[in-house]
Amino acid sequence: MAAGGAQGLVLQRHDHRGQTLLTFNRADVAYLTSDAGTAALAQVARFALTDATLVADVAAVRDRFGAHGAALVATTVLRRKAVTKFAGLADIGEWLFTDEALQQATTAAVARHRAQRLAGHTVHDATCSVGTELAALRDVAPVLLGSDIDEVRLAMARHNVAGVPLCRADALHPVSRAAVVLLDPGRRSGGRRRFDPRAYAPPLDDIAEVYRGRSTVVKCAPGIDFDAVAQLGFDGEIEVTSSAGSVREACLWSPALSTPGVRRRATVLDRDEHVTDADPDDCPVAPAGRWIVDPDGAVVRAGLVRQYATRHGLWQLDPDIAYLTGDQLPDEVRGFEILDQLPLREKPLRQALSARDCGTLEILVRGVDVDPDALRRRLRPSGTQPISVVIARLGTGAAARAVAFVCRPSR
Known part of the structure; x- marks a missing residue:
């Protein structure tokens, strides 16, 4: 249209x-x-x-x-x-946006979390766009400055966060000295995402060079290649943050702003939970207990599944699969109570679902080439009970097998 x-x-x-x-x-x-x-x-x-x-x-x-x-x-x-x-961040009903600025802007919950980590610091948002990060920071940063190279977005920011000092500047030509520099390089062009960090605007390798030795906070796409970041010489903390059930971003905190000994962090804002690579990770690998837990996406993306499992008394079904299991379900965590366990074959699975009067069918898959939507159509559930099927590849090499766990979801 x-x-x-x-x-x-x-x-x-x-x-x-x-x-x-x-x-x-x-x-x-x-x-x-x-x-x-x-x-x-x-x-x-x-x-x-x-x-x-x-x-x-x-x-x-x-x-x-x-x-x-x-x-x-x-x-x-x-x-x-x-x-x-942006609920609760500011009086958004009076703000001005461009479409791409709105798409890339951090959600209110994530922006407030970052602002709390920066509380007490002098902060220069060197890619301030229309001002969403500035709105979160203005009450916690004793000195705050914003700049952007885009004159239209900067004009919008002057309206959106009136009173915050703003200037037009290229992020690759620093205009501040002692401040913590916050950078959110552009990751969209013409409505399309840019996945290569060297294609960001400005490019991540240029940012690393220009701000080497400075205290910086750099927002990135959650799928950014951690190895590629390390090759740029980054040796601080990578924080992967989720909110409202979705992984929102990865954030690079320079060493001066990082927790000593922490290189990776998963922050789950829905439960105010933080898991780091400095936490214990001595969880075992063992057969399924009563429950299966699919860890929050931030935990999985940050590579901290074992640390999360150890914290909550869970264990791994397989060392290479993110599904966890245990006899107790962690508080406020959605889980799947195991009712049946069988090899992944459609006829036995259909029979098992029919026997439990399966109606609404949720299918989760890790490590197996299965299209959940196509499989659901073939299984043709027609009952009344909500059932979840968790499919995983267990074992390696010749011993590898695809297993289907028929479960009752906790909620």
Whole structure:
């Protein structure tokens, strides 16, 4: 679906979520922050702007506000997307965004966590974008400075975090000396992710060279190659953080800001839990107990499954598989109570599920080439009970076998 015109309005639906694409300029920001723009935004906020009404709503906005229609509609849509992501961080309902800035910006929970680690430090956010990190830091950093090379995002930040000193500067040409430097290199271009850290903007290898010896905090994609980071000479702490059940980011803390002896950390904000590579990791490998636990993604991504298992009295089903098992379920952790264990063959599995009146079927897989959605369709569950099937490859070489655990989920 698309709507547009001579005024430059571009609203395109690319997928089931939809994306708003608009290249804002300084004139747009000046208008949106003016009295006239503020009043216009209040009027546009009354439009539904749903898939069913978008074409008509866009036409109505364009008829009423002419060339400003594109910026008004895009800002309204982006503000609505931002409400959940930044809940409690600031008065987001009045903020300005670009689409890519909103996509890359840290969620409120993660930004607040990082701000607490930086509490008491003088901080320079050298890639401040529209100001989300500054909003989290302004109450805990005694001295705070923001800069960005993008003049449009910087203009938005001046509106979003009024009162924080801001300047236009290239992150690779430092404008501060004694401050901790926070960097969030761009990882998107044209709506697409950049996976190679050398393709970040600015590139991670350039950041490492320019800020060598400085106290830095660098935000990265959660899937970043830890070995590649080490090859750049980084010898601080890599923190992988999850929130609301999803891994959000990896963050590189320079040695001066790291916990002594810690090189990797998993932070699970939902449970305020921290696991590090300095924790004990002497968990055994043994047959399944009563429960199977699939550790939080931050724990798995940080390579701290054994440390997590040891902390909670669990053990591994296999040394190369992240599933853990035990006789007690850790507090506040979702687990799977084992009802049956059988080789991964569809006919016996279908019979086992039928015998337990399986209706809603959840399938988790590690180490086995199985498409959960395709397998679920073939198993054809038709009962009333929620069942989870945990599939894992156990053993190595000729002794390797695929096992299916039929389970009752704890919640």
